[in-house]
Amino acid sequence: MSTTATQAQPSRLRATLYRQRWPIGYVTVILFLFVLYEFILPSLVKGVTAPITAWLPVATINECLMWAIMALGLNVVVGYAGLLDLGYVAFWALGGYTAGWLMAYPFNWTLNFHLLSPVPARAPGTHINFWLVCIIAGTLCAVLGIIIGAPTLRLRGDYLALVTLGFGEVITQFFRNSNDIAGRNVANGDPGISSIDPIGTGPLGAAGIAPKLLSNSAAGNVWKILVLGLLVGLCIFISLRIREGRLGRAWLAIREDELAANMMGVPLVRTKLLAYAVGAFFGGVGGVANASMITTAVSPSGFDFGKSVLVLLMVVLGGMGNVWGVTVGAFLLAWLNSNGLKQIGVQLDSWFGTSLAGSLPRYNYLILGLLLVLMMLFRREGLIPEQRTAALMHTASRTEAESLGADSVEAASETEAFAHSDAKADALIAASAAAVSPVLNEPEPEREDVR
Amino acid sequence: MSESLPDSTQLGATPNSGADAPTADAAPPPTRPTATGTVDPVTANVLYADHITIKFGGLIAVNDVSFSIPPKSIVSLIGPNGAGKTTFFNVLTGLYQATEGTVFLNGRDVTLIKPHLRAAMGMARTFQNIRLFNLMTAEENVMVAMHPHLKAGVASTILRLPRQHREERQARDTARELLEYVGIGHAEGELARNLSYGDQRRLEIARAMALRPKVLLLDEPTAGMNPQESANFNDFVHRVRDERDMSVLLIEHDMSVIMKISERITVLDRGSMIAEGTPDDIRSNQTVIEAYLGKTGTREGKRNKT
Numbered sequence: 001m002s003t004t005a006t007q008a009q010p011s012r013l014r015a016t017l018y019r020q021r022w023p024i025g026y027v028t029v030i031l032f033l034f035v036l037y038e039f040i041l042p043s044l045v046k047g048v049t050a051p052i053t054a055w056l057p058v059a060t061i062n063e064c065l066m067w068a069i070m071a072l073g074l075n076v077v078v079g080y081a082g083l084l085d086l087g088y089v090a091f092w093a094l095g096g097y098t099a100g101w102l103m104a105y106p107f108n109w110t111l112n113f114h115l116l117s118p119v120p121a122r123a124p125g126t127h128i129n130f131w132l133v134c135i136i137a138g139t140l141c142a143v144l145g146i147i148i149g150a151p152t153l154r155l156r157g158d159y160l161a162l163v164t165l166g167f168g169e170v171i172t173q174f175f176r177n178s179n180d181i182a183g184r185n186v187a188n189g190d191p192g193i194s195s196i197d198p199i200g201t202g203p204l205g206a207a208g209i210a211p212k213l214l215s216n217s218a219a220g221n222v223w224k225i226l227v228l229g230l231l232v233g234l235c236i237f238i239s240l241r242i243r244e245g246r247l248g249r250a251w252l253a254i255r256e257d258e259l260a261a262n263m264m265g266v267p268l269v270r271t272k273l274l275a276y277a278v279g280a281f282f283g284g285v286g287g288v289a290n291a292s293m294i295t296t297a298v299s300p301s302g303f304d305f306g307k308s309v310l311v312l313l314m315v316v317l318g319g320m321g322n323v324w325g326v327t328v329g330a331f332l333l334a335w336l337n338s339n340g341l342k343q344i345g346v347q348l349d350s351w352f353g354t355s356l357a358g359s360l361p362r363y364n365y366l367i368l369g370l371l372l373v374l375m376m377l378f379r380r381e382g383l384i385p386e387q388r389t390a391a392l393m394h395t396a397s398r399t400e401a402e403s404l405g406a407d408s409v410e411a412a413s414e415t416e417a418f419a420h421s422d423a424k425a426d427a428l429i430a431a432s433a434a435a436v437s438p439v440l441n442e443p444e445p446e447r448e449d450v451r
Numbered sequence: 452m453s454e455s456l457p458d459s460t461q462l463g464a465t466p467n468s469g470a471d472a473p474t475a476d477a478a479p480p481p482t483r484p485t486a487t488g489t490v491d492p493v494t495a496n497v498l499y500a501d502h503i504t505i506k507f508g509g510l511i512a513v514n515d516v517s518f519s520i521p522p523k524s525i526v527s528l529i530g531p532n533g534a535g536k537t538t539f540f541n542v543l544t545g546l547y548q549a550t551e552g553t554v555f556l557n558g559r560d561v562t563l564i565k566p567h568l569r570a571a572m573g574m575a576r577t578f579q580n581i582r583l584f585n586l587m588t589a590e591e592n593v594m595v596a597m598h599p600h601l602k603a604g605v606a607s608t609i610l611r612l613p614r615q616h617r618e619e620r621q622a623r624d625t626a627r628e629l630l631e632y633v634g635i636g637h638a639e640g641e642l643a644r645n646l647s648y649g650d651q652r653r654l655e656i657a658r659a660m661a662l663r664p665k666v667l668l669l670d671e672p673t674a675g676m677n678p679q680e681s682a683n684f685n686d687f688v689h690r691v692r693d694e695r696d697m698s699v700l701l702i703e704h705d706m707s708v709i710m711k712i713s714e715r716i717t718v719l720d721r722g723s724m725i726a727e728g729t730p731d732d733i734r735s736n737q738t739v740i741e742a743y744l745g746k747t748g749t750r751e752g753k754r755n756k757t
Contacts, residue, residue, distance in 0.1 A: 241608060242609055244608070246597075249598070260584065
């Protein structure tokens with residue numbers, strides 16, 4: 001009894017470990033980054049730490065993580081359901097502004113309301129806990145997604161893309177003019193809302209383990225890795241889980257063949273709306289994370305069309321439909337955009353004596369565009385593609401090949417048959433073929449048309 | 452997330468599967484709806500299309516065609532190219548709206564009901580040129596069609612609640628059973644695009660059957676099959692009818708298949724119904740022969756010509 005138990009124990013443990021390999025791997029990476037920047041780097045000599053902090057500063061890691069949330073959200077819409085969304089920045093903006101409304105010092109109104117916020121109780125303005133704001137913003141964006149999706153998702157392909165593009169612009173313009181919406185200052189117009197609350201660390205902060213507020217300081221930035229890491233982890237978790245169920249299948253089916261999916265009982269508008277809503281939820285959370293941890297302020301100029309394109313690029317370059325590809329794509333592009341290009345410029349300068357450090361970051365869209373063109377030429381399916389899509393890009397489907405002509409397929413199967421048969425059969429076939437060939441080579445007699 | 456369905460049959464419960472199914476010979480003869488009023492065509496038939504007319508612009512694709520599918524029957528729709536068969540098919544499934552006329556499914560007026568709801572109510576189809584979800588596995592293809600019968604929502608999927616887990620497992624079992632039933636049980640994990648042509652046709656039928664329909668609409672199912680496969684198909688359709696309690700409507704070009712398989716044949720030509728009857732009736736019907744071969748093809752035509 002006991003022996004079987006001890007035998008079963010390790011294998012069961014190994015099976016569990018194998019099944020949970022992505023959460024384990026992911027947590028390890030995030031914890032490693034945290035430990036590296038919190039404990040290891042400060043104790044090392046400057047010669048070792050300098051290149052690390054130059055190439056990958058903590059602030060950049062945080063930015064990458066924030067963009068990963070966005071890319072994962074857009075991946076649900078574009079990668080899973082196959083709906084091209086060129087206005088994804090709208091949800092990011094609305095999420096950011098929700099943070100501006102619910103967790104910042106007032107720009108206009110003086111409604112004082114505090115809920116589990118780290119901000120001192122006597123401070124003016126509405127201050128609600130970061131996690132609650134995330135849920136509120138996500139829900140708000142999901143609702144907005146459904147509202148704009150309901151009329152537009154009846155459109156197909158290109159038309160949908162155009163409408164979403166317009167919608168993204170509308171939202172930006174709305175916030176740009178938001179200082180005077182029917183005579184009311186709704187979101188402070190061009191200057192936007194500044195001084196959004198940082199995240200409080202609650203008991204950890206009180207115990208002196210973590211800084212009390214995760215502000216844009218060196219200490220705060222390191223701890224943000226954990227917060228953002230948790231958010232990204234949740235997004236990955238949701239993306240993976242939702243993919244496996246009834247809804248994920250319906251999305252895939254719609255992506256593959258909308259009409260057939262409809263005929264198989266999949267309600268098109270409802271299913272697409274759900275993809276939109278889930279994607280918008282992620283976008284809203286990304287917006288709050290950005291406003292609270294990266295920029296600490298929101299203004300309309302930050303939410304331009306370029307950002308929509310950037311997120312789409314992350315999804316496409318990373319590998320549409322694959323959660324890991326999209327995450328890697330987000331990291332790569334966010335890194336290039338925030339720090340990588342500058343650092344590459346600095347490196348080139350030190351090698352060749354050029355002066356690229358200042359100009360290279362300004363050419364970011366040119367460089368990203370070139371990257372995209374190269375990817376489309378040489379690796380259309382993305383860095384880490386979805387398994388099923390990878391096959392599509394490089395091989396013709398079986399029926400497609402067969403439609404080119406039964407002859408080619410027959411020829412192929414015959415060659416296969418020859419390859420598998422043994423030598424004796426080969427000889428037999430060859431002999432019979434030789435016997436038949438004079439007949440075959442004879443010109444066909446002219447036949448009268450039977451019809 | 453759950454759709455409101457007219458029938459609340461449980462997943463995996465295939466009624467009447469095998470045990471007390473009557474044999475092909477013992478199948479009740481299809482009740483022919485008559486105009487005398489002894490049989491109400493709406494309630495007597497699984498599917499009843501009443502005086503359907505479809506116009507595309509000024510073009511009349513289908514002209515005043517009435518058509519019925521009795522329970523547990525095998526009926527066919529034939530006609531030369533461009534006769535309006537597929538158009539008529541698309542009206543039945545809800546892809547097109549009829550300009551005039553009414554469609555009844557299980558005695559309910561479904562004329563204005565959307566395709567996915569009709570599918571959920573018991574109407575499943577295959578496509579003339581195969582339309583599978585190419586980048587999904589055979590098993591997934593079948594599971595997509597269970598969408599209306601599954602209940603899991605967003606939250607229960609993300610949290611993987613026990614109920615959702617059980618439902619998924621049952622759905623997978625049913626899908627495998629269906630793949631086995633149509634004879635491609637070995638290919639459950641293959642992407643649909645990698646299957647052979649014949650297997651893709653089989654997969655389409657399995658997918659349609661996953662909807663647990665009352666009536667299965669097959670659009671040229673034997674296209675591209677060799678004679679042997681066609682013969683097997685004949686048995687298969689009878690098996691589906693007898694064991695799965697489904698009516699089958701076929702659109703076919705292959706006359707040998709049609710004549711062997713059908714209990715009743717409806718012939719369309721240029722949008723209008725020109726004949727309806729048993730295979731023997733149709734075989735000897737002068738109008739049908741003319742429609743297919745042209746007037747000159749018939750003896751009468753030749754006589755006129757000379």
